[in-house]
Amino acid sequence: DTGVSQNPRHKITKRGQNVTFRCDPISEHNRLYWYRQTLGQGPEFLTYFQNEAQLEKSRLLSDRFSAERPKGSFSTLEIQRTEQGDSAMYLCASSFWGRDTEAFFGQGTRLTVV
Amino acid sequence: KQEVTQIPAALSVPEGENLVLNCSFTDSAIYNLQWFRQDPGKGLTSLLLIQSSQREQTSGRLNASLDKSSGRSTLYIAASQPGDSATYLCAVNTGNQFYFGTGTSLTVIP
Numbered sequence: 001d002t003g004v005s006q007n008p009r010h011k012i013t014k015r016g017q018n019v020t021f022r023c024d025p026i027s028e029h030n031r032l033y034w035y036r037q038t039l040g041q042g043p044e045f046l047t048y049f050q051n052e053a054q055l056e057k058s059r060l061l062s063d064r065f066s067a068e069r070p071k072g073s074f075s076t077l078e079i080q081r082t083e084q085g086d087s088a089m090y091l092c093a094s095s096f097w098g099r100d101t102e103a104f105f106g107q108g109t110r111l112t113v114v
Numbered sequence: 115k116q117e118v119t120q121i122p123a124a125l126s127v128p129e130g131e132n133l134v135l136n137c138s139f140t141d142s143a144i145y146n147l148q149w150f151r152q153d154p155g156k157g158l159t160s161l162l163l164i165q166s167s168q169r170e171q172t173s174g175r176l177n178a179s180l181d182k183s184s185g186r187s188t189l190y191i192a193a194s195q196p197g198d199s200a201t202y203l204c205a206v207n208t209g210n211q212f213y214f215g216t217g218t219s220l221t222v223i224p
Contacts, residue, residue, distance in 0.1 A: 006157075033211065042118070042203055042214030043158070056210050091157060093212075101146060103205070103212060105158040 004106035006092050012112045013082055020078045021109045025094030032075050033103065034067055035091040036060070043091055049075060050097060082113045116141045118206055120215035127194055128223050135189040135218045137204035142182050149178050149189050150203045152217070158203065162189070194222045 005024040013019050025032045030051050035043035046065070047057045051072035061067075064082075069075040079086055089110050095103045117140045127133055137147070146165045150158040162178040164171045164187070170179050177190040187204055201219045205212040 004157075035212075040216070042216045043205075043212075045211040045213070048211060089155075093158075101207060102160060102163045103148060103207070104160060105150070107157040110155070 004092055004094050004104050006090075006106035006109050008109060009107060010110045010112075012114060015084060015113055016081055018078065018080045019082060019111065020076055021090055021092075021111075023075045023077070023092030023094075023106060025074070025092070026104060029094035029096050029104075030072070031095045031097045031101075032069055033093040033095075034075070034077050035093065037089045037091060037108075038087075046077075079111075082111075084113050087111055087113045116144075116206055116208055116213040118204060118213050118215040120202075120204060120218050122218060123216065124219040124221075126221040126223060129194060129196060131194050131222075132190070132192050133194055133220070135191070135202050135204075135220070137187040137189070137215055139185045139187075139206045139213070141208070142185055143208065144182065145207045145209050147178075147180055147187050148205045148207065148212070149176075149187075150205060152201045152203060154201075161202075191220075194220075196222045196224045198222050 033048040034046040037043040049069040064080045067077045089108045091108045093103045093105045121136045148163045149161040162171045164180040175192040180187045201217040203217045205214045
């Protein structure tokens with residue numbers, strides 16, 4: 001297992017378009033998290049899944065954002081009708097809840113909305 | 115709501131120096147605390163994980179301590195090297211999510 005994988009690494013889109021990002025967690029991990037990070041700031045929580053259930057969503061996650069984790073494996077984060085303020089690094093992390101819960105992050109997807 | 119603060123925001127040291135990065139948090143009800151390293155434009159690399167019942171954790175030249183009751187953690191880096199230059203983030207795990215500080219940007223001058 002090579003760790004948490006995120007695709008694409010970079011995405012440039014026009015304002016108003018929809019985008020979808022994918023995260024493949026470490027295979028035995030039951031928790032998957034999405035975070036957003038802007039320049040000079042720490043990552044901000046968006047949502048997390050335990051297996052296939054989405055257990056918590058931040059108020060940052062407006063109705064334009066949706067996340068899924070079908071069958072408790074990979075996850076997708078979709079942003080509809082993108083705005084310039086959505087430009088950020090989107091980070092995915094996974095961990096095994098019930099053991100040491102150490103979180104491992106992917107390399108992120110850099111979104112630029114023009 | 116948990117708030118995490120990291121001091122200093124930036125630090126520049128000559129190669130070989132020992133240094134300490136500080137992290138404080140407002141709510142002591144945590145599961146664990148994790149220190150990460152982030153290189154520019156990259157994701158986060160886990161450095162050390164300290165469980166809430168632990169006081170200290172070591173990995174190579176890195177040593178992290180945790181004082182849960184006072185809401186503080188420190189990351190000690192011994193004999194710093196230019197390759198240590200990066201942003202260091204601490205994250206507090208409350209069970210549902212990780213709360214991050216804004217990081218300390220470290221530059222080690224050769």
